[in-house]
Amino acid sequence: MTPHEPPRGELLLDVHDLRVAIPSDAGDVMAADGVSLQLRQGEVLGVVGETGSGKSVTCRALLGLRPTPQSTVSGTVGYPAHDVDDILSLPPRRLRELWGRRVAMIPQNPMTSLNPVRRIGEQVAEAVGASGGPTGQAGDARVLELLHQVGLPAPETRLRDYPHQFSGGMLQRTVIAIALAQKPDLIVADEPTTALDVLIQDQILALLLSLQRDLGTGLILVSHDLSVVSQVCDRVAVMYAGQIVELADTATLLESPRxxxxxxxxxxxxxxxxxxxxxxxxxxxxxxxxxxxxxxxxxxxxxxxxxxxxxxxxxxxxxxxxxxxxxxxxxxxxxxxxxxxxxxxxx
Structure with missing residues (x-):
């Protein structure tokens, strides 16, 4: 896996001075403090740092999500390709129109990301049919297409299985299929390989990169592992204590960190x-x-x-x-x- 050429596509994401404050007894915890970045179509941006550096909180804020109901989020998160100046100011109905269709998220732990009492096929079909997507036979065909696309073995025989009957790698492939259901322009992958063994990690990263290249989707890959990020990303943002402390293309960052x-x-x-x-x-x-x-x-x-x-x-x-x-x-x-x-x- 190697990073591809720097993209020159349309600007998908434009973030300025993003701040996320979480109230606590000691004062406001600034989980993200002055984050600014951009992402273009077809680009892979890595966000790396230690646990607690603000990576996940920042990336959830890109979808208009707050860590707690009492949290405050300020700054601007724009999606220029869709004429959205600031997702943080949108009402819930407009946010739901963007989720899945324009921007999707691959959560950190596939073992807890799916409903344990609903069948796999039902959960993927729900994502496919959301926001006016196909249902019925067309929806079923799309479900199988997605599961084949992410490399799930013999998906026709696994649609009625429950999540506990899947391995960690199979669950992660299913979660990726759900993220791709509405063909979003941007995918935020929040440490998508953390709960997997090394061999499966490599397979999932290769799958993500292959799908991203085929679909021309923008991808933000969150990780605490700089070696993982360096293999697949065009640019890397290094976060520490809620701030981006360095941002550069991958080769420059590896060869000449500043x-x-x-x-x-x-x-x-x-x-x-x-x-x-x-x-x-x-x-x-x-x-x-x-x-x-x-x-x-x-x-x-x-x-x-x-x-x-x-x-x-x-x-x-x-x-x-x-x-x-x-x-x-x-x-x-x-x-x-x-x-x-x-x-x-x-x-």
């Missing part, structure tokens, strides 16, 4: 160090997302932190062609090498 967090993630990958050495780890823990100011959120864990970093406003800035970073020390040149002290702590 944020210490990105470099730390790359250094923690198996194969990044010789076999006789321990894998590098990122010291410390991510910050609590309450009461954070405009300064660098990675500073307490950063190998390159220096006093001048404290108080410096970490806005995304251009550090190369179509390449942005929040690091104060990110320039057109590579970041400085880690200090000997840091190297010693990582070995």
């Amino acid at each position: 944020h210490p967090y990105t470099r730390a993630l790359l250094g923690a990958l198996p194969g990044a160090v010789p076999r006789d050495q321990e894998l590098r780890v990122i010291p410390g823990s991510p910050p609590q997302l309450v009461g954070l100011g405009p300064t660098c959120r990675f500073a307490p864990r950063c190998e390159l932190h220096e006093p001048a970093c404290d108080g410096w406003p970490t806005a995304l800035r251009d550090v190369g062609p179509a390449h942005t970073s929040r690091c104060r020390r990110a320039t057109a040149d590579n970041l400085p090498s880690p200090s000997p002290r840091h190297q010693e702590t990582q070995s």
Whole structure:
């Protein structure tokens, strides 16, 4: 699996200053804080970061979904291809018209994404018939077409099965079929391989990429695994503490990362160090997302932190062609090498 050529298709998604605040006793948790990005037709964008970095909350907000009823979402999420300036301001009826038909989501855990007391065929048929889709014999034919398309073995014999009779890989293929039912322009895949073993993960990723290329669909792939994202994405957005800290095309990000967090993630990958050495780890823990100011959120864990970093406003800035970073020390040149002290702590 390799990323394809950078797309030049129609602009599907245009996000500006997206913020998601979740009330708590300690104050508002800023699960997403100032996220801006774009996606074009046929493009695959990876969103990567540690657990709690805001990946899933951000991607759900792209569909107008809030983590809790009390949460507040601000900014704009536009779908220019469908003359939608901001999905966040749409009434529920208009949102339902977009869901499935224009944008669909592949949830994180296929084992809990399907109704356990309804048959597989019924659940796929419901997605096919939604929003005026085909029903009856035409709908049944479309259900089989979708299940064949996602590679479900002998789907004609499995329509009356229940989810507990399917393996994890079969369930994920079914969930992908449901996402494709209305032929959406954009699919958000929220860690679609997390609950699967390594062999099935590779099969599902290959299937997703093949379908995306065949259909020309825009795809946002959320993952905590940079090695997975690097195999299939055209561009990668690295998230930390609710913010995008670096955004670039995949090759540039891998060859010339401009944020210490990105470099730390790359250094923690198996194969990044010789076999006789321990894998590098990122010291410390991510910050609590309450009461954070405009300064660098990675500073307490950063190998390159220096006093001048404290108080410096970490806005995304251009550090190369179509390449942005929040690091104060990110320039057109590579970041400085880690200090000997840091190297010693990582070995």
